Amino acid sequence: MPTHTTTTHLTIAFIGGGNMANALIGGLIAQGQPAAQIEVVEPWDEARARLLQSFGVTAQAAPGAALARADLVVWAVKPQTFRDAAHAAAPHLPTTALHLSVAAGIPTASIARWLGSDRIVRAMPNTPALVQRGMTGLFACPEVDSAGRAQVEQVIATTGQWLWVEAEAQLDAVTALSGSGPAYVFLFLEAMEQAGIAMGLPATQARQLAVATFQGASALAAQSHEAPEVLRQRVTSKGGTTHAAISHMQAQGVPEHFIAAIRAAEQRARELAQEFGE
Numbered sequence: 441m442p443t444h445t446t447t448t449h450l451t452i453a454f455i456g457g458g459n460m461a462n463a464l465i466g467g468l469i470a471q472g473q474p475a476a477q478i479e480v481v482e483p484w485d486e487a488r489a490r491l492l493q494s495f496g497v498t499a500q501a502a503p504g505a506a507l508a509r510a511d512l513v514v515w516a517v518k519p520q521t522f523r524d525a526a527h528a529a530a531p532h533l534p535t536t537a538l539h540l541s542v543a544a545g546i547p548t549a550s551i552a553r554w555l556g557s558d559r560i561v562r563a564m565p566n567t568p569a570l571v572q573r574g575m576t577g578l579f580a581c582p583e584v585d586s587a588g589r590a591q592v593e594q595v596i597a598t599t600g601q602w603l604w605v606e607a608e609a610q611l612d613a614v615t616a617l618s619g620s621g622p623a624y625v626f627l628f629l630e631a632m633e634q635a636g637i638a639m640g641l642p643a644t645q646a647r648q649l650a651v652a653t654f655q656g657a658s659a660l661a662a663q664s665h666e667a668p669e670v671l672r673q674r675v676t677s678k679g680g681t682t683h684a685a686i687s688h689m690q691a692q693g694v695p696e697h698f699i700a701a702i703r704a705a706e707q708r709a710r711e712l713a714q715e716f717g718e
């Protein structure tokens with residue numbers, strides 16, 4: 441098996457060339473990965489055209505001989521298409537390849553069965569990876585050595601932060617928190633923008649105020665040694681405006697509903713494994 445010290449020496453094959461693949465490929469190209477050392481299998485014409493236009497990467501409509509040179513294979517298909525995509529691509533892939541799956545829910549045991557390899561890392565990224573501000577949870581099978589983990593880290597590092605979880609089941613929690621999480625933030629942004637408009641602000645200003653508030657509060661939480669609860673209390677003057685809003689949310693059970701919603705995402709991740717992992 442060849443040894444590699446930098447990402448630029450790897451040939452990386454993507455099975456699926458949609459949103460997540462674009463985020464990773466964009467990060468890799470920006471870090472100097474040659475487009476010629478990226479292989480993509482993507483059946484959708486428009487998606488292949490986007491890859492060529494955005495990154496100069498030529499994608500194939502179906503798996504073929506070009507996959508034989510892959511050192512690392514990134515599985516970026518929907519959970520429901522993973523098994524078919526795996527069966528179609530597996531005969532073309534070298535047995536030495538390291539596999540990195542970003543598919544929500546699909547367990548390593550299923551992937552290993554479909555591919556005949558245990559060299560598998562599962563990743564749960566999120567869409568801020570598109571702007572190099574992603575957060576990714578990673579889990580490695582015991583068969584992946586430290587060099588394999590380092591290869592994965594080099595790829596994921598192009599999209600932002602990452603952490604390793606010890607148990608595969610914890611990836612369902614990562615999926616529910618940070619994988620789906622950007623959608624929760626966007627929902628709050630939508631509501632804040634609507635409220636701003638209802639209070640008489642122009643839409644552009646309402647959006648700017650909402651987005652900048654999330655950016656600022658997140659930066660403050662990231663840099664502070666205080667818990668979010670303490671930071672919240674500092675904003676909340678007794679008898680003031682924040683107290684009026686937070687009391688309303690608490691009386692309506694917003695925190696409990698929010699936690700229950702995140703648990704629903706975790707549950708759905710488990711169901712995906714049962715529905716599409718067989």
Ligand SMILES: NC(=O)C1=CN([C@@H]2O[C@H](COP(=O)(O)OP(=O)(O)OC[C@H]3O[C@@H](n4cnc5c(N)ncnc54)[C@H](O)[C@@H]3O)[C@@H](O)[C@H]2O)C=CC1
Nearest residue numbers: 456457458459460481484516517518519525542543544565
């Ligand atoms: N979008 C998100 O926020 C996140 C998505 N994920 C996971 O990433 C995976 C991909 O999601 P997206 O990129 O959002 O989906 P997407 O729909 O944008 O991309 C999937 C691509 O796979 C292609 N495809 C379908 N069948 C194929 C086959 N047999 N072989 C090769 N390619 C095939 C489709 O044409 C499509 O372009 C999913 O498993 C999802 O669970 C993980 C974290 C976050």
Ligand SMILES: O=C(O)[C@@H]1CCC=N1
Nearest residue numbers: 544566615619620621
């Ligand atoms: O909604 C989904 O299933 C995927 C996984 C995390 C974000 N999007």
